[in-house]
Amino acid sequence: MTAAKRITYRVINTERQDWLRGYDAASRYRERTGDLEVPYEHLEGAYPLGRWLSDQRRTWRAGQMPSKRADDLDALGIVWDTADAQFAENLAAARTNFAEAGTLAAPRHATALDKPVGQWLTNIRRPGGLGKDPKRAKQRAEELAAVDPDWNPASLGWTVDWQRHYVGLAALLKDGALLTGIVPGVTWRGDDIGRWLTRQRRDYGQLNTEQQKRLATLGVQPAVQARKAPPVGGAKAGSVRGAEAFTRGLAALAQYVEREQRTVIPRQHTERITVDGHEHEARLGVWVSNHKSRRDKLNEQQLAQLAALGIDWA
Known part of the structure; x- marks a missing residue:
């Protein structure tokens, strides 16, 4: 046998042995669980079965897999759907990120398992980001919620940043930190929590009920405001009512976007919502149109909340 043939034989033989190890691991998993829906990060013993199956799907998609191997994997019940496979891989990265950060509210630049998990999470939060098939989108949302119930903060009425x-x-x-010690400059994973906390106390009245409730569980109270003398002739008191109206409109918008998976809202559309146990009819189409025409009067947080729901002009 020539040297070239010996090298070729060894390469082919090694590749075949590697494939058989993966197949044996897949067979053991299938025998134990009854399916081959293997998480991307799963190790079967010490063997990276999830990654191996992902490699097989890529080979199959490229048309480079021998038919015998494809038939053998078919018999085990491999899921060839590449969209589901990609989602599973990204979900594995999201789980890894959650294990490190305690949240799926990752910044866009975040990575895990060599995947741009922050950008992926940003993409799937957009209307239609979980796919056009409602059944599949619902299942994917449930899988994300199993990792972090608050994976999509826009549905709650606030931003990923918040x-x-x-x-x-x-x-x-x-x-072990004390609230009194969390001042501007105190950070966590690169975010200035002290500066953020100061803003929350200052703008407490602009937060929705659930935000206020969550902050209260951590002991956060609104900042004490110095009383100001009213201007001559009295002041118009509408800021509180305006903040409440914005919160109701935002909740109606989040409900509409989540249900319809789009942000195009007919001007005459009315959305029925429940806030603090009371039902309201929000004239959502008019509300969005009015805020678009007066967007220069919205504050930074309100614009961010609208943008998180997919409102492009925000």
């Missing part, structure tokens, strides 16, 4: 800082505050307190 959620991440809230989790950071809770983590600092759990580690």
Whole structure:
């Protein structure tokens, strides 16, 4: 046998042995669980079965897999659907990120398992980001909620940034920090929690009921405001009512976007919502149109909340 043939034989033989190890691991998993829906990060013993199956799908998709191997994997019940496979891989990265950060409110630049998990989470939170098939989208949302019930803060009426800082505050307190010591400059995983906390106390009245409730469980109270003398002729008191109206409109918008998976809202549309146990009819189409025309009067947080729900002009 020539040297070239010996090298070729060894390469082929090694590749075949590697494939058989993967197949044996897949067979053991199938025999134990009854299926081959293997999480991407799963190790069967010490063998990286989840990654091996992902490699097989890529080979199959490229048309480079021998038919005998494809038939053998078919017999085991492999899921060839590449969209589901990609979601499973990214979900594995999301689980890894959650294990480290305690939240899926990852910044866009976040990575895990060599995947851009922050950008992926940003993409799937957008309307239609979980796919066009309602059944599949619901299942994927449930899988994400199993990792972090608050994976999509927009449905709750606040931003990913707010959620991440809230989790950071809770983590600092759990580690023994005192609220009085969390001042601007105190950070958690790169975020300035102290500066954020100062804003929450200052703008407490602009937060929705659930945000206030969550902060209260951590002991956060609104900042004490110095009383100001009213201007001559009296002041118009509408800021509180305006904040409440914005919160109701935002809740109606989040409900609509989650149900319809789109942000195009007919002007005449009315959305029925429940706030604090009371039902309201929100003239959602008019509300969105009015805020678009007066967007220069919205504050930074309100614009961020609208943008998180997919409102492009925000």
